Amino acid sequence: MVATRTQAPDSPKILIVGGVAGGASAAARARRVNEHARIIMFERDPYVSFANCGLPYFIGGEIADRAQLLIATPELFRDRFLIDARIRHEVIAIHRATKRVMVKNLDTGEQYGEDYDKLILSPGAAPIVPPIPGATAQGVFSLRNIGDMDRIIAGMTHAKEAVVIGAGYIGLEAAEQFVHRGLKVTVVELQDQVMPFFDREIAEPLHRESERNGVRLELGRGVAAIEETNGAVTGVTLADGTRLSADLVLMSIGVRPNVALAVDAGLTIGASGGIATDAYMRTSDPDIYAVGDAAEYAFGPTGARLRVPLAGIANRTGRLAGEHAATGASRPAPAAWSTSVVRVFGYAAGIAGLSLRAARQAGFDARAVHIVSYHHASYYPGAAPIGIKLVYETGSGRVLGAQVVGAAGVDKRLDVVATLIHFKGTIEDLGELDLAYAPPFGSAKDPLHMAAFVAQNDLDGLAPLIQPDADLSAFQVVDVREAGELEELPLCDAPHAKHIRLDDLRDRLGELDPALPTVVSCRGGQRAYAAVRILAQHGFAQVYNLSGAAAMRDFALNRRSGAEPATHVDLPRPEHLVDDA
Amino acid sequence: MVATRTQAPDSPKILIVGGVAGGASAAARARRVNEHARIIMFERDPYVSFANCGLPYFIGGEIADRAQLLIATPELFRDRFLIDARIRHEVIAIHRATKRVMVKNLDTGEQYGEDYDKLILSPGAAPIVPPIPGATAQGVFSLRNIGDMDRIIAGMTHAKEAVVIGAGYIGLEAAEQFVHRGLKVTVVELQDQVMPFFDREIAEPLHRESERNGVRLELGRGVAAIEETNGAVTGVTLADGTRLSADLVLMSIGVRPNVALAVDAGLTIGASGGIATDAYMRTSDPDIYAVGDAAEYAFGPTGARLRVPLAGIANRTGRLAGEHAATGASRPAPAAWSTSVVRVFGYAAGIAGLSLRAARQAGFDARAVHIVSYHHASYYPGAAPIGIKLVYETGSGRVLGAQVVGAAGVDKRLDVVATLIHFKGTIEDLGELDLAYAPPFGSAKDPLHMAAFVAQNDLDGLAPLIQPDADLSAFQVVDVREAGELEELPLCDAPHAKHIRLDDLRDRLGELDPALPTVVSCRGGQRAYAAVRILAQHGFAQVYNLSGAAAMRDFALNRRSGAEPATHVDLPRPEHLVDDA
Structure with missing residues (x-):
């Protein structure tokens, strides 16, 4: 549990290339664990630490106070942390044999050498500018x-x-x-x-x-x-x-990692184009660390070494590299799972772990479930529909990732799945989670539970799923919705679908051929599930539930929260519902 | 992964006592997994299924449409699930020897017997009315x-x-x-x-x-x-x-479980006063199941068998009991972690796992960390302070629970911890979680990460914590805040505290006695942490950080979100901050 702290030099001299997330975290942690280290941080920009994720919001005026974006000054680093933060200073070369970097003062042009015991690279990445005419025009x-x-x-x-x-x-x-x-x-x-x-x-x-x-x-x-x-x-x-x-x-x-300094110094560059690192964020030179957008990380879902240009992992590994450099030991760096979220006007969308496409590309025998449900109890005012795509491995049921989109409650579901996949949890674990419930916050059966239940039914063979992009032409397709719903949202990919409302299905079994492979659909997949179970138990050998059914398409068409929530799931009723999974 | 489905009687007759969360979930799942079972559900009330968690909100007018609370009718159960739902019918006796219950029609007074193969008890609980004068008065x-x-x-x-x-x-x-x-x-x-x-x-x-x-x-x-x-x-x-x-x-x-029927039938009642159950929610009679507020569950943090009168676990185990009764097999019931959340006007507060008090009562060598931070990036508009108390085990670092309070983002942090403790995760796991970050949703170092880091520093001995209710009279106390802050919020429990602002500490070490046990405090604990590290590395043998410092008290005094966020943490700056943990 507790990291072993081997004896390090009492006062190593630590140089840090680049401020912001990775570098500043490394510097502060290094000082905290070693009061006697000498720490110098070089930053090309005039700002040693700023809120880069906040930049778009200041452009749009959501953040009104520019000072909010500017975090720490060199004076703060000096007074509080005894850290020598040199802005407008660029490290232009690393001489590993002599453990010395060459630094250029960008204001004066002066160049000088600085020795190190440990060197932490946090050079970041640069926006890619495509080689097209006009790319450098004003504007x-x-x-x-x-x-x-x-x-x-x-x-x-x-x-x-x-x-x-x-x-x-x-x-x-x-x-x-x-x-x-x-x-x-x-x-x-x-x-x-x-x-x-x-x-x-x-x-x-x-x-x-x-x-x-x-x-x-x-x-x-x-x-x-x-x-x-x-x-x-x-x-x-x-x-x-x-x-x-x-x-x-x-x-x-996109961005490309700033690896020129590392390349020139002969440090190993990984297959992903980032600076290769070990479990302690050390490069191929054990006295040099790399963190942030230019470094490679262990990618959680696959174990591959990848670049992960996101703020969270940069902060957390910067901290560990700073500790390791300052003391000779730290916890190993965590895996990066690439959890991320973006807000697009009234919607949020994000991913934890792998998409279905990425999972299959990575060689997983992966399947996916689609759920459209409410972010909190449907009967409580303001319930907003959210769409969840849960990706899991066929044999083991291991959850490989989740994507979530909606007007509210998106980040919460992403974080739950991010936590679950940290432990390599399964769809069984997901279904068992004891999440916080009160009507303003969730449902007694959370959308994530529902996704897990549907996935369990899929893997158990109770109600196998077929993906929404499947070619349905070879199937007997049954739409079990009410008549009015069909008009509102046709099941357009299966014009040959037969319509038998769920509550009539048992009486109209004779109209279907149990020998044919059969797909059942409704709006949200819940009634289809009931229908699949009825058919399967009445001699239909191959019967599938259309994952996400019409609801995902409805959701994509963006009938938004509040306006007409009742159209977004099977039945606009509370979560103590009988038609669960 | 996949539950083994042993052969059950093709068409067992399943009786269910009580609708709502546990019973209705059991009924629906039983039908889905067994089309041929005969299923009868008895409910004393006129409503076979209703949203009991929504009742307060209808009283206050937040939920305006009474129909939203009324979920499923007997007709729906019949038409969709072939379930015979009998409202205003009370099961008054169980004759286990003959596998028969006695039922009373509460409208007609008629009594009759009904045989069963499997019986599922979901009788719920009743409000406790204390034996005081006037308890039955009108109003x-x-x-x-x-x-x-x-x-x-x-x-x-x-x-x-x-x-x-x-x-x-x-x-x-x-x-x-x-x-x-x-x-x-x-x-x-x-x-x-x-x-x-x-x-x-x-x-x-x-x-x-x-x-x-x-x-x-x-x-x-x-x-x-x-x-x-x-x-x-x-x-x-x-x-x-x-x-x-x-x-x-x-x-x-509070409520007391409705166990009279079970007691009369000779079923075992557990130490907690609930109906004793096994891993499949079977009572001491293997043909009788119990779920919901009257049943006992495995309590996750301790493994003890406890009553857990919450909606989530009732729903999830009702589903499993229904499946087990209908097929002879199911996944085992999940542990209950008692995760819960309550909204109180503009605040939410909740718990996942154990409080510090409960953890110590359960025999854990438990410690706690207090964090007051923002629910999303502090520089993004609307950042609301949240308070987190993280409880963990001293030796292993296992997270035992978390309590969270604040105006926003409370349920998300509870759910992350609820997921983590499902896997018996540690403070190391918590610090490594790759959570979804963009300024409107969180921080690159989430408050949960900060809590984990502080806990790690505590267990590692880097910055041992002292609890906010400790008696500070025997300690040398140093308050490292700025002068203005002291006036705004005195460190009232330690009037003898010496004031040395953090940035002056290295120059004023001579004013302190390194031989004395020392407590350092600031507002949020971050500057105190830096000070602890300085003192510890300058020969102070016993030096502690006051957990939560003044911030928890400030928070308790309820200077609310929006109004003056700057007062709630050390420094109102973005999360790429240098003064992290």
């Missing part, structure tokens, strides 16, 4: 640091039309904030969905939510060039020739 | 079912002053709703705090929040009598003679 921005933010804000002053290239976290967050500032916004994404690492059906509600708020989406589109006139951006030309006018362009297609 | 109510609710609403028509006796979940929820209806409300509680199974410092913010909303609290007071005039309640006399005038009294001092 084309990236968003990574305070300087970028200030430039964008200055650029917004007279801007009317923004094009955001890349629909990941930064792209979507920035697009929303540009809308808040009154800009006409188009988001261009090469993949045919936003948040490309989500499974598509989880991204679709974000499409509708973005469009509902006036964002134009150009999905599955590449960018050919950025148009400029007199050096200033005037538009974006897509690969298919479409021209979008624009006076502000944000490049948000 | 004295309990709140357990729809009938109670309707009576209270009728009784409210002309009521002006309500006294709520008992400050548990129902009492606090009802008190709030009475306030919403314009009543003057007093809550009387025998213990000296509301929510008596919370540790006191977690209950205190609820005291202030209740009082802030006009509720008068009479804590540590017993009730001697209920006064009545012409049979109608006019007031409540406390044990110390205080008289509270009242025209409506709610008794909410």
Whole structure:
């Protein structure tokens, strides 16, 4: 339990390259565990520590006070931590043989050497700028640091039309904030969905939510060039020739790790392109550590070494690297599970662990369950529908990941699954969790319980699932909804579906052929489950429940919370419901 | 993973005593797994299934539509599930030798026998009415079912002053709703705090929040009598003679399990007073199951068999008992961890696992950490302070429980800890969790991470904690806050504290005696931690951090979210902070 603290040099000299999440955490922890270490932190930027995740919100005005983004000054580091924080200083070379770095003062141009006992690299990553014409025109921005933010804000002053290239976290967050500032916004994404690492059906509600708020989406589109006139951006030309006018362009297609310093020093770069690290965040040189966006982490779901450019893991491993450098020992670094969440106007969406696509690519025999339910008791005012896609392994029932989307309660379900997968928990564990329940907060059977139950029924063979993207043409399809529901939301992928309402099914079994493979659907999957059980016990040999049924599509169509909640699940009734799983 | 399904009688006859959470879940699951079973459910009340957790909210008008509370009708059970649901039918005797129950039709008085193969008892619990004068006066109510609710609403028509006796979940929820209806409300509680199974410092913010909303609290007071005039309640006399005038009294001092039927049938009653059960919720008679408020469960933190009168576990085990009865097999019942949450006006508070008091009573060598932090990034608008008390075992670091209180994000942290303790996770696991982070949802270092780090520092000996209720008179106490903070919130339990601001500490070490046991305090514990580390590394042999420091008290004083967040933690700065743990 307790980390063994082997004897370290009483006062190692620790140099840290880069402030912000990883570096500043390392510096503070190093001081706390070793009062006598000498600690110097170098940061190229004028800000030694700032809230980079807050930048989009200041652009949009949600965060009004710029000072809130600026965290710690060199004076604070000095007075409180005896840390020598040198801003506008760049480490330009590492001489491992002599354990010395070369530093350049960016204000004076002066260069000097600084010896180290331990060196912690937290160089971060840089936005990728694609090699297309016009990429450097005035009015084309990236968003990574305070300087970028200030430039964008200055650029917004007279801007009317923004094009955001890349629909990941930064792209979507920035697009929303540009809308808040009154800009006409188009988001261009090469993949045919936003948040490309989500499974598509989880991204679709974000499409509708973005469009509902006036964002134009150009999905599955590449960018050919950025148009400029007199050096200033005037538009974006897509690969298919479409021209979008624009006076502000944000490049948000991803980041590349800042590994040049490590490469030049001969440190091993991993297969993912990040600096290779061991269990204590040491690089191939045991006196040099690497953390943050440029480092590789053990990726929890697979054990692979991957880059994980997210704030949480940078903070937590920075802390451990600082301790290890300062004392010679620390707990091992945790695995990164890539848990993340993004807010898109009134919706949140996120992932813990693997998507179904990623799980299959990683070689798992993976299956998925789709649930649309309410974020708290349906009878309590304000219940908002949330969609959950739970991914699990066929044989073991191990939960591999979850994706959640909705107007409320999304982060909570992600965190529960993130905790569960930390322990390599199964769908059985998920179904057993004793979660906090009162009507304003949840349901006695939480949507996560329901997802677990449906997954158990799938693996047990009680009600095997078929995925919503399956080709249903070879199946006998039965839609067990009420007549009115069919009109409201046709089961469009199966025009040959036979309609037999659930409560009539036992009386109309003769109309179906028990020898045919059969798929049953309803709105949310609950009535279909009952129907699957009836059919299976009346001699139908192969009968499947359509996972998510019509509800996922309904949800994607974005009939939002509050407005017409009753349409989102089978029956608008409390959770002590009889038609559970 | 997959439950073994041994061959059960093809069509067992299953009787279920009691609807609502446990019984209705059992009935529906039994049908789903066994289309051919005969299933009869008996319910004394006119409602076979209703949302009992929603009753207070309908009283207060938050839930406006009474139909929302009424879930399933006997017709639905019949049409969809082929379940014979008999309302206003009470099972009055069980003849185990002949596997037959006696049933009374409460409308006609008729009695009849009904045979069973399997019998599931879900008889629930009844409000405790203390044996005091006036307890049956008109205007004295309990709140357990729809009938109670309707009576209270009728009784409210002309009521002006309500006294709520008992400050548990129902009492606090009802008190709030009475306030919403314009009543003057007093809550009387025998213990000296509301929510008596919370540790006191977690209950205190609820005291202030209740009082802030006009509720008068009479804590540590017993009730001697209920006064009545012409049979109608006019007031409540406390044990110390205080008289509270009242025209409506709610008794909410707890429930007692309805075990008479089980006792009469000779079934074993456990030490907790509930019906003894095995891993499959079978009673001492293997053909009879018990679930819900009258049954005993394996209590997760200790393994003891306890009653756990909460909705979640009733639902989940009802489902399993129904399956086991219908097929002869099911997954074993999950442990109950007693996770629960209550909303009190603008605050929520809850517990997962054990309080420190309960952990020590259960024989654990337990310690606790107190954290006051923000529910999401402090720089993002709307950050609300939350208080967390994390309880863990000294040797192993196993997390035994957590209590959380605050205006937002409380249920999420409870659910994360509930998931962690399901796996018997440690403070190390908690610190490693990869939780979903974006500024509107959390912090890169979540308050739970911070709690884990502080606990690790405690167990590692880096910064041992002393509990906030400790007697500080024998210690050298150092308060390292800024001068202005001391005036704002004196460290009242240690008037002899010496004030040395953190940033001056290294220069003023000579003013302190390193031979004395020393306690350091600040507002939130973070600066004190830095100071502890400085002192420990400068020859102070015994130096402790005051857990929660002044912040818990500040929080208890209820300086609420939004108004002055800056006062609630050490420094109002973003979470990429240098002064982490």
